[in-house]
Amino acid sequence: xxxxxxxxxxxxxxxxxKACWEALSEGRRLAxxxxxxxxAVTAGSGIAEAAKECAQYGADAVKVADHAKxxxxxxxxxxxxxxxxxxxxxxxLFSATALGKDLSGxxxxxxxxxxxxxxxxxxVEGGRILAKRPVYAGKAYATVAVKxxxxxxxxxxxxxxxxxxxAAKPANVENLPxxxxxxxxxxxxxxxxxxxxxxxELTEANVIVAxxxxxxGAEHWGLITDLAxxxxGAQGASRAVVDxxxxxxxxxxxxxxxTVSPTLYVACGISGAIQHLAGxxxxxxxxxxxxxxxxxxxxxxxxxxVGDVFEVLPALTAEVKKLRE
Amino acid sequence: MNIVVCVKRVxxxxxxxxxGADGKSIDPAGVEFVLNPYDEYAVEEGLRIKEKAGxxxxxxxxxxxPESAETIRKALAMGADKGIHLKETAPGRDFIAxxxxxxxxxxxxxxxxxxxxxxxxxxxxxxxxxxxATLLGLPYVGVVTKLELNGRTATAHRxxxxxxxxxxxxxxxxxxxxxxxxxxxxxSLKGIMAAKKKxxxxxxxxxxxxxxxxxxxxxxxxxPAPRIVGNGKDAVPALVKLLREEAKVI
Numbered sequence: 001x002x003x004x005x006x007x008x009x010x011x012x013x014x015x016x017x018k019a020c021w022e023a024l025s026e027g028r029r030l031a032x033x034x035x036x037x038x039x040a041v042t043a044g045s046g047i048a049e050a051a052k053e054c055a056q057y058g059a060d061a062v063k064v065a066d067h068a069k070x071x072x073x074x075x076x077x078x079x080x081x082x083x084x085x086x087x088x089x090x091x092x093l094f095s096a097t098a099l100g101k102d103l104s105g106x107x108x109x110x111x112x113x114x115x116x117x118x119x120x121x122x123x124v125e126g127g128r129i130l131a132k133r134p135v136y137a138g139k140a141y142a143t144v145a146v147k148x149x150x151x152x153x154x155x156x157x158x159x160x161x162x163x164x165x166x167a168a169k170p171a172n173v174e175n176l177p178x179x180x181x182x183x184x185x186x187x188x189x190x191x192x193x194x195x196x197x198x199x200x201e202l203t204e205a206n207v208i209v210a211x212x213x214x215x216x217g218a219e220h221w222g223l224i225t226d227l228a229x230x231x232x233g234a235q236g237a238s239r240a241v242v243d244x245x246x247x248x249x250x251x252x253x254x255x256x257x258x259t260v261s262p263t264l265y266v267a268c269g270i271s272g273a274i275q276h277l278a279g280x281x282x283x284x285x286x287x288x289x290x291x292x293x294x295x296x297x298x299x300x301x302x303x304x305x306v307g308d309v310f311e312v313l314p315a316l317t318a319e320v321k322k323l324r325e
Numbered sequence: 326m327n328i329v330v331c332v333k334r335v336x337x338x339x340x341x342x343x344x345g346a347d348g349k350s351i352d353p354a355g356v357e358f359v360l361n362p363y364d365e366y367a368v369e370e371g372l373r374i375k376e377k378a379g380x381x382x383x384x385x386x387x388x389x390x391p392e393s394a395e396t397i398r399k400a401l402a403m404g405a406d407k408g409i410h411l412k413e414t415a416p417g418r419d420f421i422a423x424x425x426x427x428x429x430x431x432x433x434x435x436x437x438x439x440x441x442x443x444x445x446x447x448x449x450x451x452x453x454x455x456x457x458a459t460l461l462g463l464p465y466v467g468v469v470t471k472l473e474l475n476g477r478t479a480t481a482h483r484x485x486x487x488x489x490x491x492x493x494x495x496x497x498x499x500x501x502x503x504x505x506x507x508x509x510x511x512x513s514l515k516g517i518m519a520a521k522k523k524x525x526x527x528x529x530x531x532x533x534x535x536x537x538x539x540x541x542x543x544x545x546x547x548x549p550a551p552r553i554v555g556n557g558k559d560a561v562p563a564l565v566k567l568l569r570e571e572a573k574v575i
Contacts, residue, residue, distance in 0.1 A: 105455025186464035
């Protein structure tokens with residue numbers, strides 16, 4: 001039997017992320033295709049009970065490293081625990097979150113392998129796992145495989161479907177020893193400063209409303225916020241807007257910002273420079289609002305409105321609100 | 326203070342990327358290459374750390390073909406003191422083999438601060454820093470937007486979903502730079518002239534043990550045909566109807 005598919009499940013304050021259920025569900029599909037068992041691995045403090053939830057997404061074994069020392073994320077210590085479970089694995093999967101992208105690199109180094117970051121597709125062909133991932137921020141897609149050992153990969157949030165949890169499934173929980181050394185805690189997180197605004201994270205958002213230079217200034221951003229709120233989505237920005245200081249850099253979408261794949265992306269006053277298109281053109285539906293009918297953004301948009309954002313946005317927000325009532 | 330910054334030569338972000346005839350590499354026609362933008366933040370941070378410390382040396386390291394020397398000179402022109410060019414010897418190098426070659430070269434050198442860009446904008450690998458740090462046994466903080474040194478202690482800010490992690494590490498340590506860390510300086514004409522005379526050590530890169538292979542490189546899937554719904558705010562009801570009934574997203 002091929003070695004297990006291991007999926008790392010990330011939590012904060014005992015709460016597991018939706019993106020992890022997506023990764024675990026994809027892990028289940030992969031394990032089934034390989035004829036391999038699925039192991040969920042998680043680490044933290046006081047999480048043993050909550051970890052049972054992993055079984056509901058098809059984990060044959062739930063392995064929990066539960067210790068006060070693991071309360072805060074410590075990259076090398078977490079990696080020590082995960083890599084110990086991954087020696088004979090077929091694949092080691094993470095969500096492509098801030099933590100997953102960081103932890104995977106440490107795990108890969110300990111296993112002597114590379115990471116396929118931000119994968120959008122996994123499949124088994126001739127017994128081998130093929131991972132597809134965007135490169136050049138999405139201007140091209142690379143299909144990669146490993147020659148030996150486990151495939152270490154992070155899965156892009158919002159791309160893989162989470163299965164419906166099966167509450168009836170019994171959890172087979174195993175407690176893991178904490179064999180990390182003191183040196184593994186040298187870069188442990190000391191504290192987490194909460195964002196001033198409780199903004200939704202771009203890469204995890206299902207809906208993104210993004211603004212560009214056409215918004216003409218930071219003082220008009222309320223129009224973006226209003227539509228994002230009405231749609232229950234996150235806010236994004238073009239590079240021009242971030243460089244002008246209208247919006248913080250964590251909102252930048254594009255090749256030198258974030259690559260996103262929401263279900264709906266609304267581009268407002270964004271012309272569609274190639275760097276921006278690279279970062280958002282894998283969105284499922286794209287709406288563009290721009291007064292220039294020749295703007296490149298219209299070439300990737302499912303639906304476009306040629307018009308002034310200052311006129312169209314309030315009308316769109318009002319219409320969406322009407323629907324929601 | 327010994328500061329080492331690892332950099333990479335990548336296609337400019339405005340480049341059009343087309344898979345080449347071999348289906349594995351990009352068609353280089355018309356592509357301009359630059360110092361990876363995230364590495365610029367790393368170089369700038371290295372220079373600031375040295376300036377603040379009042380002493381030390383900033384070394385720039387790149388692994389790559391002969392053209393990478395140009396990328397190193399760019400960082401030297403910004404103010405770095407010397408360069409190391411690990412010349413590519415092994416085709417099919419993957420991420421871990423890159424980290425292995427860098428770590429093999431740095432192992433015997435004194436390093437207090439090791440800096441990287443958080444990812445290269447070509448392969449979007451986002452891992453060389455964590456892997457190299459692990460191989461060298463250095464503590465590592467990735468994707469950093471703020472870095473403060475107080476004697477031999479560094480405090481780093483690392484944005485995560487909905488917050489910012491604060492990590493305190495003792496030097497020697499490794500970090501990777503994210504946009505927001507600083508505003509990289511432009512190379513002055515004087516800097517560009519001086520860079521030509523700065524020492525640049527060339528040596529073959531260790532082969533390492535590659536594990537990942539590129540099976541193929543494709544263009545992104547084509548988008549559906551675009552549709553203009555209408556003009557101005559009068560088009561809004563039609564758009565909402567499409568989003569609701571056709572796309573089923575609201």
